[in-house]
Amino acid sequence: MRKVILYIAMSLDGYIADKDGGVDWLSGHDTEGESEGSYPGFVRGIDTVVMGWETYHQVVTELSPDEWVYEDLMTYVITHREEMSSEKIRFVHESPSELMKNLKEADGKDIWICGGASIARQLMRDGMIDRFYISVIPVLLGAGVRLFSELPKEQKLRLMETRSYNGIVELRYERR
Numbered sequence: 001m002r003k004v005i006l007y008i009a010m011s012l013d014g015y016i017a018d019k020d021g022g023v024d025w026l027s028g029h030d031t032e033g034e035s036e037g038s039y040p041g042f043v044r045g046i047d048t049v050v051m052g053w054e055t056y057h058q059v060v061t062e063l064s065p066d067e068w069v070y071e072d073l074m075t076y077v078i079t080h081r082e083e084m085s086s087e088k089i090r091f092v093h094e095s096p097s098e099l100m101k102n103l104k105e106a107d108g109k110d111i112w113i114c115g116g117a118s119i120a121r122q123l124m125r126d127g128m129i130d131r132f133y134i135s136v137i138p139v140l141l142g143a144g145v146r147l148f149s150e151l152p153k154e155q156k157l158r159l160m161e162t163r164s165y166n167g168i169v170e171l172r173y174e175r176r
Helices: 039-044 053-063 096-105 117-125
Strands: 004-011 015-017 046-052 074-078 089-092 110-115 131-137 157-165 168-175
Touching: 004 039, 004 096, 004 117, 039 046, 046 053, 046 096, 046 117, 053 074, 053 110, 074 096, 096 110, 096 117, 110 117
Parallel strands: 004 110, 004 131, 046 074, 046 110, 074 089
Antiparallel strands: 004 015, 131 168, 157 168
């Protein structure tokens, strides 16, 4: 069965965006020594990416306005907006957990939860995330969009791997 994976970066103090929603702080401590980390290997194991409207909007307006960076993946954008879907980008109105149940039953590779925090929190609350790939960026933001919040019950995880490069620490956990 397909796995649902949260692959995301956060500041050392737990934020995925600064107080203005920005992500220009997503880098290691040496901009000359950048590395893609685990992303190339990770993306080979997925064929589907899921995100909320705000993440989608940030990608198409700020991060990559000239090209869709996930062109090799089937993208689902969870939104209440009425948008026109295309062959590779589907705008859906179902809950994140309902979408995951449907996607997990279909054939394919693993499913990437790309953002944002609200989608991730709903899936965590419902116990729908199988793996967590968290890259901790060497910055303290002090405020912003927090990744983790209160959950109705604890979720035990098993540490599967750690690695570090350029001041960034990558943590990979699985639910146990």
